[in-house]
Amino acid sequence: MPLIAVLSALFVVGFEQFVEVQYGTSGVVGLLLLTIGIKAKSPTCSSIGAVVLALMVTGPAL
Numbered sequence: 001m002p003l004i005a006v007l008s009a010l011f012v013v014g015f016e017q018f019v020e021v022q023y024g025t026s027g028v029v030g031l032l033l034l035t036i037g038i039k040a041k042s043p044t045c046s047s048i049g050a051v052v053l054a055l056m057v058t059g060p061a062l
Contacts, residue, residue: 023056030056 019027030052037046 023053026052027056 016028016031019031023030030049032049034046034049034053037043037049
């Protein structure tokens, strides 16, 4: 069980680092809002986070 927790924590930290390198601080803020919204079951917060991430991903294409 502790091995699964360590592996999942490493995956989350690695994914956050990837988002920060790829999309900067705004991407991390969007990911943070999305995560907080999901954990708090707040559709408004998670929607704002999803929109920020979507704008970061599609920004250069527009």
